Structure formats: structure tokens, C-alpha cells
Amino acid sequence: MPSAPPAERLPPLRRLAYACGNAGFQIPDTIVISVAVYFYLPPQDSDLVPLVSEEVMLGVLTAYGLARLLGGLVDSLADPFVGWGSDRSRSRLGRRRSFLIAGIGPMIVTPVLLFWPVGEPGSVANWWGLTLLLSLYYVFFTVYVGPYLALIPELAPETADRVRLSSLLAAVAMPILGLYPALWLAGVGWGRGFGLDTADAIRAVVVFSSLLAFGLCLAPILAVDEKRFTRTVASPLSLGAAVGQTLRNRPFVIYLCGQILFILGITMMRPALPYLAVVLLGRDESFGAWLALSYLPGVVVGFLAMGRLADRFGPKRVVIGCLLGLSACLLALLGLRPAAPGAAGDARNLALAFGALALAGPSIAGFLVLPHVMIGQLIDLDSLRTGGNRSAMYYGVQGLLTKWVYAASVALLSLLLARYGNSREAFLGVLLIAPVGGVCCLLSALVYLAYPERRILDATLGAAAPAD
DSSP: OOOOOOOOOOOHHHHHHHHHHHHHHHHHHHIIIIIHHHHHSOOTTSSOOOSSOOOOBTTTBOHHHHHHHHHHHHHHHHHHHHHHHHHHOOOTTOTTHHHHHHHHHHHHHHHHHTTSOSSOTTOHHHHHHHHHHHHHHHHHHHHHHHHHHHHHHHHOOSHHHHHHHHHHHHHHHHHHHHHHHHHHHHHHHHHHHTTOOHHHHHHHHHHHHHHHHHHHHHHHHHHOOHHHHOOOOOOOOOHHHHHHHHHTOHHHHHHHHHHHHHHHHHHHHTTTHHHIIIIISOOOGGGHHHHHHHTHHHHHHHHHHHHHHHHHHOHHHHHHHHHHHHHHHHHHGGGOOOOOTTSTTHHHHHHHHHHHHHHHHHHHHHHHHHHHHHHHHHHHHHHHHHSSOOHHHHHHHHHHHHHHHHHHHHHHHHHHHHHHOOSSSSOHHHHHHHHHHHHHHHHHHHHHTTOOHHHHHHHHHHHHSOOO
């Protein structure tokens, strides 16, 4: 039986369309991680009211943190099933694309519903509604994002091409990651200028953002015909065997532990900017837009340099350097103290906040690109050893554990705010967010020291080499 012809190379415009999906799903993710946290747990100095109880339960959990953890539990259970199902799929639509089609609608709609709570502020009904919607959102986020990411090593089978494709994904997502935290805050201020109260202004921003996200997430569904552009073999493993074999991969476990610590730290910072603006810098929420913009130039510089740095030093060393730099920047924010605009200490606060965030930009750029390259190394070796492509399972197992970390990060953030304060009079909770994130990044760097990158690359080249 003749072998199948090699896969066509994905043309530039289709590559760009595929990359648009990465920008698209960042929008609902930011809505849930940043906007919803602020909407449900606003600082005491804003004109919003808390929508769920701020009491600390069991010594460590707030109502919001518990809802997020329960949503993470449901989501984490979905990850390996989605990965396994996608790896085994033989759908005529494509084993990845069929999942993208199933996930796109609910992934976009459920975050919007968060901003129309069903009960009165502080009610149990609001908590139940929050928990249900978070659970649904994260399940369908997994249905879309896991198979989407699994396409990276399949569309770009060579390492150099994978770096280029990952860089393109980062370049397209960078405006969303860099600007959206600023734009949603600026949009709230713009809405208030047209007479909307803060809650309605936030709702308007969320609806408009979700429409944009849908269009971006639709682009890869239309652009990527897997029959033309991929040549992979469905995995025959059962669910238990697939999960077990993945977790027995020691280098993958090391990589995963480093990712867990990094995610725990950086996710806390994503919703922190409006709290910094209101509580420590004495401005309103919209000033957080300027804080978000401050690290964008550094992201651009880091992104332009990342390919050369990875070629020269290897992804592992560059990742460790990025983690150390990011840790130093976040720990520096411990020096902030509440000060009103123009008061003593205000200029120092502004210099410290803008300077630390600007210097963090290159490190953030590294994590937009390099983790995809590192997990691609592991997937390549697994494919050569097993004869099947299980990229979705690797991303699925990563999701199984990291989704808990996303939930734990939000729970830890809400605990800091509830226990140590989120007002100008009691500000310690806000002040601690960045240093706690910095410590997590430092621990992540220590873990990555054990990642055996050289051994993985040597084994991949050895397995791929033709027999004598």
C-alpha cells in the first residue's frame, strides 16, 4: 500500500489565521481571570459592591476562591478526556478541528453570563451561579484550547519551524495580552464618560470583547484543513494507559512542576493591576490601563530577541533567565506604599511600579514562546518511541494539573485581599500579591534547573537517525 504524501506546508495567511485563535481565547480567559474577579470582589474604594461573601472559610478560602476551585476541579477532570478523545479521533472534520467547533460557542458565551448574576449582592444564589458558569466555561475552554495547542507540533514538525510558529502565535496574541488589561480598564472609563455606571460599563466591555474573541477563534477552524496540512497517527492507547504513560515521563513531570509554580505566580498578577492603581497609587481603575501598557515595550523587545536567545543558549536556559528576571521585578513591588496623587511618595511609587513592570516585559515574552517549544521536544520523543501522536494528551495532562493551579492562584489572591485588606487603610493584601508571585517564579527557576534538555534532544536525534 503506497504511503500517504507528505503534508503540505501551511501557507503564511493560513498560519496567521491559525495564530488568531491564540489571541482569541486569551480574551475570555482574561475576562474570567481579571475582569470577573474585579467585578465580584471590587476594592472597597470603588463604586461596585461585592457580589459574593468576603468571609474566609476553613481558614484559607473565600466564597469566590471556593467557586473557582470547584470550577477547576470539574475542568481538570475534563482535560485528559479531551486529550485522549482528540488523539484517538478519526473525524472527517479533523481530530483537532472537530473539537474546536464543539467548544467555540460555549467558551465565548459563558464568561458573558458571569456579569449578570442571578441573586442579590452577597447571596448564596450568586455563588451557585458563579460556580456553575465557571465550571462550564473551563470545560469548553479545554475542549477548544487543548486540541488547538496540540496542532502546534503537528503543523510544525521541525524544531526551527516550531519556534517560528510559536513566535507567530506569541506575536499575534501579544497585542491582546499586552493591551487588553489596559483596554478593558480604559473601556470602563470611556463607558462612564457616556453616563454608564461602572457595572454597566464593564458589561458593555465584556460583550464587545466576546464578539471580537469569537471572530478570532473562528479563524483557525476555517483555515486549518488537517487532511492537507498534518500527517499524524491516531493513538491506540486506552485512557488509563495514555495518562499513566504520560505521567511516567520524568522530564515531562519536571517541566510540569516548573510550569505549575510559574502559573501560580503570574496568574495572581493578571487581575492585580486595578487593585494597585486604586489602593496603592490612589487613582481609579482606568489608571491600571497605563500600568498594563508599561510592560508592552519590554514584551516587544523580548519577543524580537527570543528566537536568537533560544538558538544560542537553548530554551531551558532562557526560561530560567526569564523566571529570575520576572521574580526580581515582582519582588521589587514590595516597596510600594499607599500615596495620593501629588503627595509625598507618589513619584517614587510611580517610578517603582512603571519601572518594575517595564522590566518584566522581556521575561513575559519568553513565556509566550518557549513552553510550547519545550513540550514539543517531549512530544517528539514520545512519538518516535510509541509510533502514535499524543500531543493532545500531553497538553491534556498539563491542563489536568495546571487548571488546579489557576484555581488555586485566584483562591490565594482572594484570600490575601480578604484577610490582609484591599483598601487604602488596610493595604497589605494588595501589597503582597506581587512578592508572592515573585517567590513562585523563583521556585520555578530552581525546578527547571533539573530539566534534562540535552538528554531529550540527544535521544530524539538518536531515535530519528536511520539504522545502519
